[in-house]
Amino acid sequence: MLCLNVKQVSMPKRVLITGAAGFVGSHLCDKFINEGCHVIGMDNLITGDLKNIEHLFALENFEFYHHDVSKFVHVAGSLDYIMHFASPASPIDYLKIPIQTLKVGSLGTHNLLGLAKEKGARILIASTSEVYGDPKVHPQAETYYGNVNTIGPRGVYDEAKRFQESITMAYHRFHGLETRIARIFNTYGPRMRLNDGRVIPAFIGQALRGENLTVFGDGLQTRSFCYIDDQVEGLYSLLMSDYTDPVNIGNPEEITILDFAEEIIKLTNSDQKIIFKPLPTDDPLQRKPDITVAKRELSWSPKVSREDGMQKTYAYFKGLSEEELYRSEHKDFSKHIVK
Template sequence: MPEREIHRAVVTGGAGFVGSHLCDRLRDTGVRVVCVDNFLTGSVDNVAHLADDPGFELLERDVTEPFDVAGPVDVVFHLASPASPHDYARHPLATLKAGAHGTLHGLELAGRKDARFLLASTSEVYGDPLEHPQVESYWGNVNPIGPRSQYDEAKRFAEALTATHRAHLGFDTTIVRLFNTYGPRMRPLDGRAVPTFVSQALAGRPITVAGDGQQTRSLCYVDDTVAGIMAAARAGHPGPINIGNPAELTILELAGRVRELCGSTAPTVFVPRPGDDPDLRRPDITLAGSALGWAPVVDLDKGLTATIDWFAATHGR
């Protein structure tokens, strides 16, 4: 399939953490953007700097209800969903509906506009993986009724819905699986490791590490994640495609790096580990390299420093 030109795009969840950075990148490349968000977990502050941009439009809509956008659209980016453990624990039904109804309504919009549809899925579809690193052909090890199931299964269903529209209705779709994105605009209390550790270290509070801290993560700076999403939107590959940084580290190592970069002497405190918390997480990004020509370029210290500087400026020490 030829590379698609993008002149105008819809970004559901566009006022969220990743969505707002995607809106920025699209505008930087001259793409007109319609940002759709109901602000359940997103914030108008994340896109306030675009308010006077004539190429940016903000629509307050709940995508779990049918919605429409006037005018032509080339790509629908579906990012709308609570994405942090705290958020989908507080909003379990909204999370499930975003994966089911939200995905369907995004697909229907793409169909009406003859647009490409990009689903932002997640590494959580692999669950607590029995294969390492995780390659796209791995089906995963997911508890369908566990404490994380509302998010994991919502994304797995969203993938099935997207793939079915492609296979049986001829829709132009692609799926990207995002791995542990971090960076500026994360919320201090969203429950993920990076904002939690940074907020604690800057405030001089003890750094809380779940379990023994030997579980691993592979952190991808938001600029790299957005570059991967953009590459997938323009390419013809249907996915799923892993978008993440294969540099793996333990949570305990991450806490140590954040402490050092913040200049903190706060102690580490070990707290109970959440249920179904994955032991291992590392993407195989071979497909992203061959199909998209994409690979992450921001190393951990550079990304963490940018994130820490933003937290310090925005939320203070």
């Protein structure tokens, strides 16, 4: 158990996970609990859901704080690790709360870097493949600087993450802070919000409701999907490594959206048709990670095939209640809107 203190085995290492009630954050909580850590989860629940972590509430080595990391963050006691995963991650979310998205990437990251400095903790920042924008280089390696429209609608997310990387490296160079940066590519699995606008839950939700599957553009744009178990192992390996530059964590198996829609129809044994709608502004046409660095530095590569991962994901969504299945894709963000 890497999370156990070598000198005092009875004292588990302490990790703060922001965005703990979200999709990836909740799985990270499980991982660190299983590794013997004391986990402090933090989330303001704008997009997160307590049901993702309710199974942890009874554990002595788990605690939860309802807090917005864009405001001052205080955690009593020592901290060994910080995993910063607080941020809206779907276009539906960050286009409705653009100011909050920018704030959590900038002010939130600044607060957590300051906390890491105060506690002498190692911090891993969740960046994204969106820092590459609509790429002119394929596949995308960490050396590619990206093609991002700073003032487009997606810029609130893309630039928040790019700034997040910049300030993290500034803290690393100026303060000698132990930092790690993960550029996360499309990830899927249980606990995704069914109607959050991302392609997998959108397609599965439409299929389960008997609706036609919506493909934007001509469907020839590509994505590469990484199952959550692989993603978590990659993130954990990066945190425990000595590598400080950004690392792509994703599955390099590429598929067109149109072909993926056909896979979903086959998986769900449905007879829905595929309908086409205009491509959103600045929607990237290609996504495929070059994971050479992850293989070399972390000895990591994804293990779960898309077929197996999608079977598990479909089983999870199929088990949702009727209320969850037909719930509006739009969460109520009214109390969080900054005008």
